[in-house]
Amino acid sequence: ELKALVELRIAHVQLAKGSAQEALSALDRMPANSYAIESQELRGDALVKLGRRDDALKAYQASVSAMGAHASQDNEVQMKIDDLATAGKQGA
Structure with a gap:
């Protein structure tokens, strides 16, 4: 649990620094289903920064699903x- 929290915070810092790919890498190091709501939202934010709108949408939807x-x-x-x-x- 502590490892997941550390990686989540690292991802926040990386994204704040403008390093979206490094933020994704930190999120990928998190154990599965750890902080699912927060991690999927942050993943979506990073993917938006990288211009990957469809992937961002999926991450945001996963975050909402985790909210139940x-x-x-x-x-x-x-x-x-x-x-x-x-x-x-x-844009269409």
Whole structure:
């Protein structure tokens, strides 16, 4: 659990520094299903920075799925999903 938390924080720092690929690498080192909500949201953020919109959407959807019954339509991750959908329609 501590390793997962450390990697999650490293990923946050890497993304804040503009190193999206290094953030993804840190997230990949996390044990599976650790901090799923936070790690998938952060993965989506990194993928957006890398221009991988479809992969980002999948990561954001995984984050919302991990929220389960606690997910609401107005949560931050859902807003990011909506933003990607809106941007995709404008770019079409």
